[in-house]
Structure formats: C-alpha cells, structure tokens
Amino acid sequence: MTLTWTSGGPAGAQERVTDAALGAAIDAADPGALLMTVVHATGDLSVLDEFEAKLAAAKHVRGADAAASQTHYGAQSGADAVPPGQFPREISEEVRERARAVLTADLPVRLDALDPETFRRMAALCTASTVDEEFVPLLLEQAGFEKSRRHVPVTTPPPADFDVIVIGAGMVGLNAAIKLGEAGFSYTVFEAAEGIGGTWWRNTYPGAAVDTPSHYYSYSFELNPNWTKYYPPGPEYLEYMRGVAEKYDLYRNIRLSTSVLSADWSEDDQSWTVVTRSADGTIERHRARAVVTALGMLNAPNIPDVEGLDTFEGEVVHTAEWDPRLDLTGKRVVILGTGCTAVQVVANIVDQVESLDAVVRSPHWIVPEKAVVNDVPEGERWAMRHLPYYQEWFRLKAYWLASDNLYPMPRIDPEWAATHLSASQPNDRVLQTALQHLRTSFPDRPDLIEKLTPDFRPYAKRIVKDPGFFAALNRDHVNLHRASFARVHPNGVTTTEGEFVEADVIIFATGFKLQFASYIDITGRGGRKLADEWDDGDDPRAYLGIQVSGFPNLFVTAGPNSAPNHGAGHNILSEEQVHYVVECLQHLVESGNTSMDVRAEVQEDYNRRVDQALDLTVWAHPGETATGYYRNKKGRVVVSCPWRLVDYWTMLRRPAVENFHFVGGVAEG
Structure with a gap:
C-alpha cells in the first residue's frame, strides 16, 4: 500500500516546525505511536526487530501470563504494572531517546509504502499485543491510512434520477451524505432538528461528553489532530461535525427543521414516496429510489x-x-x-x-x-499535526484497545458463572x-x-x-x-x-426510549407496515441489522442487533453500514435492477443465528437480573450485535446477491 499525508499532516501544516516544539512533542507522545513515526522517518525496518525483542524480553520477565491477562478495564496493579497496550517504562524511555536522535525539524519521511505483513508487525508493536492478519484490512481503514475500498465493480455511474433520501443528519446521516455524494448518487437529507449533529445537537446538558476516545470517535477519513480532551465534550464534537459538513459542502443537500412523516413503497414504479413536514407546517411529497434511515436507536427522551x-x-x-x-x-x-x-x-x-x-x-x-477528564497536552496535539503518521498510529491504538480484545467480556463461561456473580474470568x-x-x-x-x-x-x-x-x-x-x-x-x-x-x-x-425506524409510518410491499412487522418497535428484526424483508431499497442504519456493545463506538457502525449501503446501490446500478429485497428465509436464518450467538452472553442469559434497553419486553436482546467487530465489518464489504430478490435488469428473482 502507499501511505499519504492526512489533512493535518506536514504537507498542509502552516505552523513553524522547530526543534523545541519537536522536543515537547516527543516528551508528550505515546511511545508506541512515536516508535512507528521513527520507522517512517528512518525507513529502518530493523527497528521492528529490535523493539519486538525488547518487548518480548520485558514480558517474559514480568510474566507472559500476567501480561496477557490485562484488559482495557483491568490492568495489573503494583509498582511495576504496565497498562494494557503500553510499553514498560524503560522501553518507553528508549523510544523517546531514539526519537530525539533521529527526528529533526526537517521531519523526513523515508518509508511511505508498507506491505501488509510489515503493517501487521507495526500494528502489533504499536499496541504491544498480538495482531492477526485478519485484522489488517480493518485497521488500515479505521486508522485512517486508506479510505474504504469499493468492492462492487464501478463501471457505470449512477443515473441522474437515482435519488436517495437520508433521514437524519447525525453521525450516520452525514457519513451517508458524504459517501453517497462521492459515489455519484443524488441525495437529500431531512433533519427534524434545527441543526445537524443528532445526539450532540440534542444533548447539551452540563458535562455532556462522548465516552469513546476522541481520536477514535471520529470519521476514519476525516481525522482531527486538535481534540482538546482525550474524550470529546459534546460541544467540541458538535463543532467537529459542523466542520465536516462544511468541508464536504453537505448543507446544500440538507433540509433542516423538516420531519419525515411517512414513506410508502410503490411496486409499480419501484420507488419510495416520502412525505415531510417543514417547520411552517408545509407538507411535501418526494420520490426516491432508496431510503436510508439514520435516526439512531435512542432518540426520544x-x-x-x-x-x-x-x-x-x-x-x-x-x-x-x-x-x-x-x-x-x-x-x-x-x-x-x-x-x-x-x-x-x-x-x-x-x-x-x-x-x-x-x-x-x-x-x-x-x-x-x-x-475521561484529561486535557490533551499541546505537545501531543503538535505531534498529531506534524509527526509522520503519528496521528494514524495513535488512532489505531485507541481503536485496538477498545475493540475485539474486549469481545470475551460479555460472554458466559457456564462453569465459572455457576459459582460467581461475574460471567467469566475476563x-x-x-x-x-x-x-x-x-x-x-x-x-x-x-x-x-x-x-x-x-x-x-x-x-x-x-x-x-x-x-x-x-x-x-x-x-x-x-x-x-x-x-x-x-x-x-x-x-x-x-x-x-x-x-x-x-x-x-x-x-x-x-x-431514551428504544426506538428504531418503525415510529415513522413506513409501508412496504403489499401494504406491510414496518411497525406491525416489528411489533410496534418492541421486536425488530433485520438482515445484517440493515435490511427488512418486504421493504425493498430500505436501509435501516443502527438497526436491530447491530450495536457493537462489547467495544469501539458508534462511528465504526456508521462507517461499515454506510459502506454496505453504497455497495448495494452500486450493485443495482451495475446490474440494471431497480430494487433489491432480502429473502424472508435469509432474514429468518440470520436472526436465528444472531439469537444463538447471543444466548451465552450476559445480555441474553436467562439468569441475568439486569434490566435495560438492550432487551425487549419479552427478554429478547434487540440491540447488541453478537459478532466481533472484524466479523461484522467483513460481512458488510459487499452484498451477497444470492440472498435477495431483484426486480428488473438481468437478475430478477
């Protein structure tokens, strides 16, 4: 692969790079990400061999079993404790000394192309953990090294009349607008509120903040080197979203203060009719080939x-x-x-x-x-803006420590759980x-x-x-x-x-009340109401958490059983689901079909597998006493995704066309 500077990197920086600023950045920087900067700046891959050996020796001295037992929420204690994903103190100091010796105000970049195996080794060293090959494509995207790769061949541009309506202008809605626009689809976003931002427009209470790390809780294609805190306050995150909307010129396609009242599918002309009401009470009807709901699942107080x-x-x-x-x-x-x-x-x-x-x-x-309450030091913000690829590696680390290494946490070990309140040793x-x-x-x-x-x-x-x-x-x-x-x-x-x-x-x-998209009056094939299919929202089921049988060209983002409740954040859900939506729409364009509708038996089988996978988790376990929005009134888990993040991300790379009925073109079913 070929690496390129991010918008916050040296190529676009206007600040003067001085040795003093560089020294302050080295002092404040995360050692793992800083070591990767050293590799990029020198092009010396022997640094990987050297520090892999040092880290292995340190783990051996401290006890490999103890090191492996650390988790994001449960590190070892004591004077020699090493937090998860971090280097021992002596190795951290060696990294800083090496950086002082090789980095200069000129900030050279001698390594800007990495093969997958070298990237995997660098990711493992940066995070002081084991990184398997299967994670490489996901990490390349989520760290911001490369944009989401298109998988459906793009040989035909979307026709001018292929209109898409997006409902909601929060994190998912803005992402959908960006990616639909980049793919060439015409789109309109309807937002009921007076401003964009979704959750972060609505939640302005004292102390409102994201509980996912700032440098990860953002779009992978739009990294922000200037976060003032390691966990973003609500107002700062809202400013980030506004900046993204302005940069990508989204406001011209966003209708604020406009509520969506209903959406009706017409089999005759293979399109949706969406009815909206603006702030002054004006009712309008809009036609669209596809509808994307970007409403979130928690949106009514x-x-x-x-x-x-x-x-x-x-x-x-x-x-x-x-x-x-x-x-x-x-x-x-x-x-x-x-x-x-x-x-x-x-x-x-x-x-x-x-x-x-x-x-x-x-x-x-x-x-x-x-x-949660710490400020990001100016030295580290400087490193984000100037050090070669430091920001990307820091983001990779933030993601890695709060993602699939936490997957065992909610899973039941029956033998352990029989005699403990906790579910398992992790x-x-x-x-x-x-x-x-x-x-x-x-x-x-x-x-x-x-x-x-x-x-x-x-x-x-x-x-x-x-x-x-x-x-x-x-x-x-x-x-x-x-x-x-x-x-x-x-x-x-x-x-x-x-x-x-x-x-x-x-x-x-x-x-908030748990509400998926069914509180909008959505009518699919044969007059079927989404609210009826989902028991007034209490028992929602969808294929991949996105598509519902009988509702062609409807994509429900942040839908049932898609939330990554074991780790990471809503931002990865946003990106992987929007990617899938664009792939589906491009398949319709390429195949000449007008609509796709998931087969009923496919949806049923998928949800059977979801329920089976959730059975041995604390979310669904019959002996669990907790109540909350994860479960419906019957006790079925309707929020949590049962898969690892890497598994779900992989599922959403492109549609499995054999799972759908198509109308029109060459693949009718």
Missing part, C-alpha cells in the same frame, strides 16, 4: 410517568431537553438516573448547587478512567476493577459501597467511566438514595424508600 409531577412548583428538565437558561446556583436539586448521563451531570453541577440528591434505582458498574477482572474503585473511593462509607454495588454481571448494562461521580458523592451536600421516585409534591419528591427530599429542581437523567 424517556420521561417517567410519576404521580404528582404536574404539581411540582419548581423546574423540571430532562437531560435530552436541557434548557440553557436554567440556573442551578444555590438550588436544591434532585436527579433521577444512574447511567453515563447521570454521572456526567452530577460531576459537573456539584459545585453550583446548594444540595444534590442522586436517586439511583439500579447502579451501573463504574470503572476509573483518568483520561468478566471478573472488570468486576474486580470496579469494586476496587468503589472501595478506594469510599474507604469509610460502607453504606455507599453497598448502595453502589450492582447485583448483575458487568456488561449486562453499559460500563460507565467515572468522570468524577464518586468524588462528588463524597461531598457533604450530596446524598445518594438507592431508590426511585414514588411521588412528586409541589416542593419535592418522595422516594420508593419512603424518604421525602425537598427540591427546587428535578433533573431526569433517564435516557
């Missing part, structure tokens, strides 16, 4: 129906509908919720309020993560890490430890990274209640434990 809520004389706000005019200074605040949002809010408002009562019905497993390391964080955070508060200890296995609900929540609970004016709301009064709340809490403000950090 879940506001509990609590008796007496309408009698409350203070202010009530849901985190998804935050009022920026709300002043919490000196207020008595009660917050209901326990997930990522609740802990972010508590940590960020604790210094403003007179009193803060956190009402927690069912606590999550919470793990320490210093980087799962237990997460449990022990969380328990240790609890004990060290509350050394003199056994009551808080008891209230904050879940009774379900780690990963049955989302693991929460602590942004300062436990520290806030130690404050004198903060109280924790292991309860829910029983009744709201004009001046406060009575909990289900019978305790009355006075309040001026009630905050619901209760998340």
Whole structure:
C-alpha cells in the first residue's frame, strides 16, 4: 500500500516546525505511536526487530501470563504494572531517546509504502499485543491510512434520477451524505432538528461528553489532530461535525427543521414516496429510489410517568431537553438516573448547587478512567499535526484497545458463572476493577459501597467511566438514595424508600426510549407496515441489522442487533453500514435492477443465528437480573450485535446477491 499525508499532516501544516516544539512533542507522545513515526522517518525496518525483542524480553520477565491477562478495564496493579497496550517504562524511555536522535525539524519521511505483513508487525508493536492478519484490512481503514475500498465493480455511474433520501443528519446521516455524494448518487437529507449533529445537537446538558476516545470517535477519513480532551465534550464534537459538513459542502443537500412523516413503497414504479413536514407546517411529497434511515436507536427522551409531577412548583428538565437558561446556583436539586448521563451531570453541577440528591434505582458498574477528564497536552496535539503518521498510529491504538480484545467480556463461561456473580474470568477482572474503585473511593462509607454495588454481571448494562461521580458523592451536600421516585409534591419528591427530599429542581437523567425506524409510518410491499412487522418497535428484526424483508431499497442504519456493545463506538457502525449501503446501490446500478429485497428465509436464518450467538452472553442469559434497553419486553436482546467487530465489518464489504430478490435488469428473482 502507499501511505499519504492526512489533512493535518506536514504537507498542509502552516505552523513553524522547530526543534523545541519537536522536543515537547516527543516528551508528550505515546511511545508506541512515536516508535512507528521513527520507522517512517528512518525507513529502518530493523527497528521492528529490535523493539519486538525488547518487548518480548520485558514480558517474559514480568510474566507472559500476567501480561496477557490485562484488559482495557483491568490492568495489573503494583509498582511495576504496565497498562494494557503500553510499553514498560524503560522501553518507553528508549523510544523517546531514539526519537530525539533521529527526528529533526526537517521531519523526513523515508518509508511511505508498507506491505501488509510489515503493517501487521507495526500494528502489533504499536499496541504491544498480538495482531492477526485478519485484522489488517480493518485497521488500515479505521486508522485512517486508506479510505474504504469499493468492492462492487464501478463501471457505470449512477443515473441522474437515482435519488436517495437520508433521514437524519447525525453521525450516520452525514457519513451517508458524504459517501453517497462521492459515489455519484443524488441525495437529500431531512433533519427534524434545527441543526445537524443528532445526539450532540440534542444533548447539551452540563458535562455532556462522548465516552469513546476522541481520536477514535471520529470519521476514519476525516481525522482531527486538535481534540482538546482525550474524550470529546459534546460541544467540541458538535463543532467537529459542523466542520465536516462544511468541508464536504453537505448543507446544500440538507433540509433542516423538516420531519419525515411517512414513506410508502410503490411496486409499480419501484420507488419510495416520502412525505415531510417543514417547520411552517408545509407538507411535501418526494420520490426516491432508496431510503436510508439514520435516526439512531435512542432518540426520544424517556420521561417517567410519576404521580404528582404536574404539581411540582419548581423546574423540571430532562437531560435530552436541557434548557440553557436554567440556573442551578444555590438550588436544591434532585436527579433521577444512574447511567453515563447521570454521572456526567452530577460531576459537573456539584459545585453550583446548594444540595444534590442522586436517586439511583439500579447502579451501573463504574470503572476509573483518568483520561475521561484529561486535557490533551499541546505537545501531543503538535505531534498529531506534524509527526509522520503519528496521528494514524495513535488512532489505531485507541481503536485496538477498545475493540475485539474486549469481545470475551460479555460472554458466559457456564462453569465459572455457576459459582460467581461475574460471567467469566475476563468478566471478573472488570468486576474486580470496579469494586476496587468503589472501595478506594469510599474507604469509610460502607453504606455507599453497598448502595453502589450492582447485583448483575458487568456488561449486562453499559460500563460507565467515572468522570468524577464518586468524588462528588463524597461531598457533604450530596446524598445518594438507592431508590426511585414514588411521588412528586409541589416542593419535592418522595422516594420508593419512603424518604421525602425537598427540591427546587428535578433533573431526569433517564435516557431514551428504544426506538428504531418503525415510529415513522413506513409501508412496504403489499401494504406491510414496518411497525406491525416489528411489533410496534418492541421486536425488530433485520438482515445484517440493515435490511427488512418486504421493504425493498430500505436501509435501516443502527438497526436491530447491530450495536457493537462489547467495544469501539458508534462511528465504526456508521462507517461499515454506510459502506454496505453504497455497495448495494452500486450493485443495482451495475446490474440494471431497480430494487433489491432480502429473502424472508435469509432474514429468518440470520436472526436465528444472531439469537444463538447471543444466548451465552450476559445480555441474553436467562439468569441475568439486569434490566435495560438492550432487551425487549419479552427478554429478547434487540440491540447488541453478537459478532466481533472484524466479523461484522467483513460481512458488510459487499452484498451477497444470492440472498435477495431483484426486480428488473438481468437478475430478477
């Protein structure tokens, strides 16, 4: 392969490169990614041999079994502990000394072409782990070294009347717009909100932030070297998305403040009719050959129906509908919720309020993560902008440490689970890490430890990274209640434990209702309603989590059983599903067909395999006590994807045409 500079690299940089700035960058840089910069700058592949040997020797001294047992959430402890994916201290210093010796202000690049095996070795050394050959194509794309490769042959451009409608302008919708435009398809994006950004337009509560690392939670084809924190705050991420939309000139094809009311398939003319309503109430009808829903699965605030809520004389706000005019200074605040949002809010408002009562019905497993609140040093930001391929290798490492190495975590080992709360030995390391964080955070508060200890296995609900929540609970004016709301009064709340809490403000950090695309009135072949097929959204099923039998040329992104709940982030789901959509549409163009519809028996078989694969996970296990949005009312897991990320990514490289009915052209079925 041939490597090229990213937009943030030296070719486009306007800053002056000085030895002082280079020295500061070397001091701040991640050693694994920095060593790869040394290889690129020198072209000396013997560096790989040298440091592979050093790392192997260090692992042998510390114990190979101990090193292999480390996970993202459960590293070894002690003075000689080496965090997962990192080099021992002495090797890190050797890397920095080597970088100081060979890197200069001229920043040469003598190695800009890598064969797959060399890349694999570099990836393994960068991450201080084993990287098998099967991961190479995925890592090349997700690290930003190369764009997603087209697999369906492109010999014919899409006709001018091949219109595609995208519903939603969040992460997936913008990605779809970019890739459809690059592939030559005409498209329009309809967004109900007044601005782009989806989740990050909607969530503006105090402390709103992404819980996936910044340098990975972005498009692989649009890396950002300027993140100010290792986990991006919501406003900064929204600015990133706006910058992407401007760079790719997307606004001209985006209709804001325009809701999609319905979509109806016409078998006669092989097209969809989409009905929209704009902010002024104008109703319009639009024709499209294909429809892509980019709505996410969590997009309607879940506001509990609590008796007496309408009698409350203070202010009530849901985190998804935050009022920026709300002043919490000196207020008595009660917050209901326990997930990522609740802990972010508590940590960020604790210094403003007179009193803060956190009402927690069912606590999550919470793990320490210093980087959640850490700033990215200027030296490292400089390295992202200037050091040869440093940014790509740093991104690769961020992805690798939070991806398929976590795949064993939610899986049940029946023999282990029979005698432990945890699901397996890997799962237990997460449990022990969380328990240790609890004990060290509350050394003199056994009551808080008891209230904050879940009774379900780690990963049955989302693991929460602590942004300062436990520290806030130690404050004198903060109280924790292991309860829910029983009744709201004009001046406060009575909990289900019978305790009355006075309040001026009630905050619901209760998340969202699980809604896939079926809340829009979508009608397929023969008058079939998607809502009926999916039991009003409670039991959604799709092929690959994207296509539904009976609904030709409809692509449901972030659909059922497609969420990578063991690791990584929504961004990889966005990219792999959009890639698949473009491949399907290009196949229609190349074959001369007008529509594709997944065969019913194929969809049924796929979902049977999904359920089987999920049976031995904490998400689906019959003995699991956790409740949450992963499961439907019948207990079936409808959110989580059962496959490894590399497996699902591979499945979506191109459509398996034998699995579809086609109309028109040469491949009718």
